[in-house]
Amino acid sequence: MRRKKDNKRVGDELEEQQETRLRLPRKNEVFGIVIAVVGGSRMRVSCKDGKERICRIPGKLKNKIWVKDGDVVLVEPWPIEGDTKGDIVYRYTPLQANALRQKGFI
Template sequence: MPKNKGKGGKNRRRGKNENENMKRELILKDDGQSYAQVTRILGSGYIEAFCFDNTGGKKRICHIRGKLRKKVWINQGDVILVGLRDYQDDKADVLMKYLSDEARELKRIRVDMNLGVAVGILFSYAQPVSMEG
């Protein structure tokens, strides 16, 4: 039999999806949602995140929904938007992941006063800073 020298399939003809420079609209939280930072990856589509909400900050186990799985990679230290559950206070669902420049923008407009975001550095859990100045 002859050796298999072909390049195989049509996959090699496909181009890469290059959309790194796309600027998307900054989505702010609504009622029943909270900003959070990933503290631990638990596996099987679950993460542990520190939520910045009116409870003064709380760690919750968050489920990565199917729309984000295998498409949006969530790592430790990432800023995410979670949907809080009415019936389970210690659990939440990941709605979206903020890019690093979006996280900086959230800090700049001071959406949540407990947000002390710096990319690669965990949030600070300090007292709120006044908007004056």
């Protein structure tokens, strides 16, 4: 007889137990929350500096990051049209987002 496999992934337990280092914004990066997926790897993001930007996922991250509505992300505004456009640099996991909220960053 075969045993049923657990639905949990192996990494889930490790992520819950360990407190990981949080990636904080570097120079010219801001926190943001995804409001809507526009299409064509573009998202509408509400940034912490009070501006709403259309952000894209760069090609090198396109298949590595899956971004949904409500995700907490790091945004790097463009040098030109930086008030309205930017790049998504990093997506936080739900556990990391909760840790950021507890520490008062978001």
